[in-house]
Amino acid sequence: MSVTRPPDGRIRVLWCSKGLGPGGAERLLVAAAQVADHDAFAYEAAYLLPTKDHLVPELRSAGVRVTCLGGGRDWDLRWLARLARRLRRDPVDVVHVHSPYVAGFVRPMVRGLPRRRRPHVVTTEHNAWSTFATPTRLLNAWTAPLDEATFAVSRETLESMAPRVRARAALLVHGVEPERLRALLPGRDAVRAELGVGPRTLLVGTVANYRAQKDYPTLLRAARMVADGGADVRFVAVGQGPEEAAIVSLHRELCLDGVLTLTGYRPDATRLLAGCDVFCLSSRWEGLPVALMEALVLGLPVVATAVGGVAETITDGREGLLVAPGDPAALAAAIRALAADPPRRASMGAAAARTGRRFDIRVAVRRLEDTYRSLVGGDRPRAARGAGVEP
Numbered sequence: 001m002s003v004t005r006p007p008d009g010r011i012r013v014l015w016c017s018k019g020l021g022p023g024g025a026e027r028l029l030v031a032a033a034q035v036a037d038h039d040a041f042a043y044e045a046a047y048l049l050p051t052k053d054h055l056v057p058e059l060r061s062a063g064v065r066v067t068c069l070g071g072g073r074d075w076d077l078r079w080l081a082r083l084a085r086r087l088r089r090d091p092v093d094v095v096h097v098h099s100p101y102v103a104g105f106v107r108p109m110v111r112g113l114p115r116r117r118r119p120h121v122v123t124t125e126h127n128a129w130s131t132f133a134t135p136t137r138l139l140n141a142w143t144a145p146l147d148e149a150t151f152a153v154s155r156e157t158l159e160s161m162a163p164r165v166r167a168r169a170a171l172l173v174h175g176v177e178p179e180r181l182r183a184l185l186p187g188r189d190a191v192r193a194e195l196g197v198g199p200r201t202l203l204v205g206t207v208a209n210y211r212a213q214k215d216y217p218t219l220l221r222a223a224r225m226v227a228d229g230g231a232d233v234r235f236v237a238v239g240q241g242p243e244e245a246a247i248v249s250l251h252r253e254l255c256l257d258g259v260l261t262l263t264g265y266r267p268d269a270t271r272l273l274a275g276c277d278v279f280c281l282s283s284r285w286e287g288l289p290v291a292l293m294e295a296l297v298l299g300l301p302v303v304a305t306a307v308g309g310v311a312e313t314i315t316d317g318r319e320g321l322l323v324a325p326g327d328p329a330a331l332a333a334a335i336r337a338l339a340a341d342p343p344r345r346a347s348m349g350a351a352a353a354r355t356g357r358r359f360d361i362r363v364a365v366r367r368l369e370d371t372y373r374s375l376v377g378g379d380r381p382r383a384a385r386g387a388g389v390e391p
Contacts, residue, residue: 016097095122
């Protein structure tokens with residue numbers, strides 16, 4: 001491949017995603033942009049959904065040029081034609097895709113470009129293949145061998161891949177910015193005052209979008225059970241998404257005013273999390289949630305469902321308590337147990353902070369940038385040894 005480099009000689013990398021809303025995978029792009037080596041790499045981002053643009057300003061302020069390709073219904077592929085024209089007109093060295101839907105179409109499109117304008121293709125899978133819609137899963141099984149490097153964010157995600165894809169993929173645990181997060185801790189009292197939570201009240205927080213995956217009904221029912229048991233516990237949930245109407249309706253039905261605050265989208269979600277005493281997640285499935293990594297760095301004990309990368313990261317009884325998904329009674333019992341035992345909470349919080357030291361986004365970004373360099377240099381990527389390179 002021969003690509004025209006920027007005048008300064010930097011390697012050009014284009015990140016592609018379906019949207020740039022406040023989801024975990026998208027927030028990872030912002031974190032990566034903030035610690036990336038912009039002296040050696042010229043980063044750009046392209047996304048499909050115009051309504052999912054929450055993180056565009058943060059990416060731009062981190063030095064990433066952002067373009068919306070435009071997209072609506074899943075099978076309206078005009079965005080793909082726009083991307084192909086752009087890559088012919090203004091080539092890049094590497095296309096790194098962070099959405100299985102987008103990757104399924106981008107891989108064969110890139111293979112059809114003239115060789116001198118053909119970028120290398122890297123993908124990161126953020127969830128298990130079993131959670132994909134059937135057409136997306138089949139499309140990925142067919143096209144994933146066209147990747148030159150494939151990463152999975154959790155062991156479960158890696159093991160969910162088709163065997164021939166898994167054999168050439170690599171586990172890459174991502175991370176967050178520990179220093180930025182810890183700097184939020186002195187604002188704890190201000191957050192609690194804003195939420196109307198007293199100093200003796202246990203504040204349980206979650207950051208999760210309103211999607212079926214996050215199983216808000218289980219969380220809301222657990223909160224009702226905790227409140228009915230008389231524990232001095234309040235809940236705060238930060239999120240937005242397609243399930244909002246149903247979640248707000250259930251919140252009203254369960255009479256959770258004064259028990260659980262639904263904040264909607266908050267650009268300062270991590271600031272609110274820093275004011276909490278316990279982090280809770282009721283997901284049905286997960287890759288490795290960014291909010292979980294943030295909670296660990298902040299030293300919050302965790303009450304969560306034992307799914308995906310959550311169960312790979314949290315040891316039940318050490319950093320927190322794990323329960324089966326879809327069981328509000330078990331979730332409520334775990335929260336009550338921590339509410340009643342401050343020394344145990346403190347011990348779990350200290351263990352959480354120790355585990356959180358593993359999740360520094362700089363480690364993952366340096367590994368990715370090594371991969372980009374190796375691909376552009378014509379070598380097999382060091383970060384994904386065992387992953388064959390399509391000739």
